[in-house]
Amino acid sequence: xxxxxxxxxxxxxxxxxxxxxxxxxxxxxxxxxxxxxxxxxxxxxxxxxxxxxxxxxxxxxxxxxxxxxxxxxxxxxxxxxxxxxxxxxxxxxxxxxxxxxxxxxxxxxxxxxxxxxxxxxxxxxxxxxxxxxxxxxxxxxxxxxxxxxxxxxxxxxxxxxxxxxxxxxxxxxxxxxxxxxxxxx
Numbered sequence: 001x002x003x004x005x006x007x008x009x010x011x012x013x014x015x016x017x018x019x020x021x022x023x024x025x026x027x028x029x030x031x032x033x034x035x036x037x038x039x040x041x042x043x044x045x046x047x048x049x050x051x052x053x054x055x056x057x058x059x060x061x062x063x064x065x066x067x068x069x070x071x072x073x074x075x076x077x078x079x080x081x082x083x084x085x086x087x088x089x090x091x092x093x094x095x096x097x098x099x100x101x102x103x104x105x106x107x108x109x110x111x112x113x114x115x116x117x118x119x120x121x122x123x124x125x126x127x128x129x130x131x132x133x134x135x136x137x138x139x140x141x142x143x144x145x146x147x148x149x150x151x152x153x154x155x156x157x158x159x160x161x162x163x164x165x166x167x168x169x170x171x172x173x174x175x176x177x178x179x180x181x182x183x184x185x
Contacts, residue, residue: 017164017168020160021094021097022098023160024094025094025098027154027156028094028127028153028154030153031149031153031154032087032091035148036048036051039151040142040146040147040148042148043062044062045062047138047141049084049134052075067080074140075138076137082133083130086127086131087134088130089130090161091123093122093126094123097116097120097123097164100112101113101116104116110172120165127154127161131154131155
């Protein structure tokens, strides 16, 4: 005779994974949409994925540079496009994580669980790559003390995505064969 697995532990684990997923989505939303992708937002300096404004001593105001000027400053247009693709792609892929997790939990389907793991792996890789590219191209103007809440939110989201990836890979959803269709959720 087999002893049934305790369901409460599985449900708490699933609930924790869903809460962490929601938190990662909220952090990405905050950093990329609410803060407009600005990692530094000071009165004398604004550097983000779409803003690159440096203090102009002559005009005593911020001067925002566009791409012909940015390339002259050493910021490649293709590199910034890849950085944007990475961080905003991570946001989009993270939006797709909760549905396969919920379907996998309700239907006890390992394939849907693995789809969510794939989304998490891709989102984590894109976010790390995009943020790394951006910091590489803008490191001349950035110091760690200048990085603001947008960077903290992106860094926290990256940590949560890695934690979620580990949690979903280590504790996969197991299919239960003795469960009826009406009991699934």
